Amino acid sequence: MAIMTKGKLIYEGKAKKVYETDDNELVIVSYKDDATAFDGLKKGTIAGKGVINNKMSNILMTHLEKCGIPTHFVEELSDRDTLVKRVKIVPLEVIVRNVSAGSFSKKYGVPEGIPFEEPTIEFSYKNDELHDPLLNEYHAIALKLAEKDEIETIKEYSFKINAELKKLWKTHGITLVDFKLEFGRLPDGKIVLADEISPDTCRLWDSKTSKKLDKDRFRRDLGGVEDAYIEIMKRLCE
Numbered sequence: 001m002a003i004m005t006k007g008k009l010i011y012e013g014k015a016k017k018v019y020e021t022d023d024n025e026l027v028i029v030s031y032k033d034d035a036t037a038f039d040g041l042k043k044g045t046i047a048g049k050g051v052i053n054n055k056m057s058n059i060l061m062t063h064l065e066k067c068g069i070p071t072h073f074v075e076e077l078s079d080r081d082t083l084v085k086r087v088k089i090v091p092l093e094v095i096v097r098n099v100s101a102g103s104f105s106k107k108y109g110v111p112e113g114i115p116f117e118e119p120t121i122e123f124s125y126k127n128d129e130l131h132d133p134l135l136n137e138y139h140a141i142a143l144k145l146a147e148k149d150e151i152e153t154i155k156e157y158s159f160k161i162n163a164e165l166k167k168l169w170k171t172h173g174i175t176l177v178d179f180k181l182e183f184g185r186l187p188d189g190k191i192v193l194a195d196e197i198s199p200d201t202c203r204l205w206d207s208k209t210s211k212k213l214d215k216d217r218f219r220r221d222l223g224g225v226e227d228a229y230i231e232i233m234k235r236l237c238e
């Protein structure tokens with residue numbers, strides 16, 4: 001493959017920048033150490049996070065590709081930069097849960113840490129101005145955020161991703177509590193997994209001690225944020 005270098009900055013999000021390349025169908029994602037929570041109200045930096053999230057997301061997407069899930073991943077270019085397929089993001093945040101935690105516990109008044117017999121799935125409308133409101137599939141179709149068959153594909157992939165990642169993390173002594181996914185459309189309309197899978201977007205607890213090894217340490221001011229990112233990456237590589 002030709003050497004890919006960063007062109008024009010197309011988009012800057014809260015945790016990543018996206019650059020054009022010479023190839024119109026490929027872009028470079030560059031991971032930052034910036035962290036936000038609660039719709040950007042809480043801001044901070046997690047030193048070294050960008051490097052860890054880049055590497056972890058690439059390892060997990062490579063694994064998922066082997067399991068038959070199409071992803072945007074093409075090639076890791078450096079510590080922080082990855083070449084990915086250019087997609088149009090489906091404006092839905094897809095959340096899969098195996099154990100009660102976070103907004104689920106808050107909304108339904110149940111303690112964190114109760115395992116579910118079956119995983120759950122929910123969608124929110126990816127829209128900062130509206131604060132990412134929850135919606136169901138019918139709402140998503142009514143709002144023309146996605147077609148019915150796209151939502152079916154997204155659900156099928158999301159549960160398969162959950163099964164594969166839950167299994168993988170278990171071998172490293174980690175419970176995959178919940179996570180958020182985003183999907184994109186390739187120019188031919190094919191749905192692929194996009195964005196990232198990292199401690200920013202997953203709840204990852206030590207299976208024995210339930211120690212939180214993810215962004216909740218930042219969200220909830222639990223301390224040891226950087227160490228948790230280092231620890232979870234080490235565990236994945238063991």
Ligand code: TMP
Nearest residue numbers: 101102103104178179180200201202203
């Ligand atoms: P929640 O319990 O706050 O709804 O979060 C569910 C999962 O989604 C959790 O693993 C963290 C992740 N998440 C994101 O990746 N981005 C977000 O903006 C939010 C609110 C949650």
